[in-house]
Amino acid sequence: MEVFELNKLTTSAIKVFDHVKRFAVFYSLTVQTTTLAGFQHRFCSIFKELALNDFYKDFPNPKINTELSAGYQAYAIFGLIIEWINGGFKYSSSYMTEQLLEIIKYNQSGSVYNPRIDSK
Incomplete structure (x- = not known):
């Protein structure tokens, strides 16, 4: 059985941002329109x-x-x-993939936050 290890995941294995960029017009329309309300739910379900x-x-x-x-x-x-999409695709698909990977790795690290609480 093949084992999937997140800490060994590479950017070349993540293709979702390449797909979104290639079909940017379609994704922009579906995200920014109200006529396809079920699209976001279907996308997330998949x-x-x-x-x-x-x-x-x-x-x-x-x-x-x-x-x-x-x-x-x-x-x-x-x-x-x-x-x-809302940012106008200002980042490359490879940058988005790198960011997703870093977020996943960071969330797995068990990091502890020390929230800044302003006393008033």
Whole structure:
């Protein structure tokens, strides 16, 4: 059985941003129009399904609900795509892929935040 390790994932393995860039007009229209309201949900459903089928077969943490985690990942990726579209595709697809990879790796690192709380 082939094992998928996120920490060994490379930018060449992630093609979603190349696809979005190649079909930029289509994605821009579907994200920015109100007539295709179900598109965003369908898009995220496909990402969620892919995650459940490919990445969560033997999920190592039984405390995490795999359905919720896959949904979180799907909507997070779609959120990056929306930001990219709304920003006029100002970054290259390879830059977006690199950013996604860095975000994934950072979120896996178990980093601890020290939120800045202003006292008033």
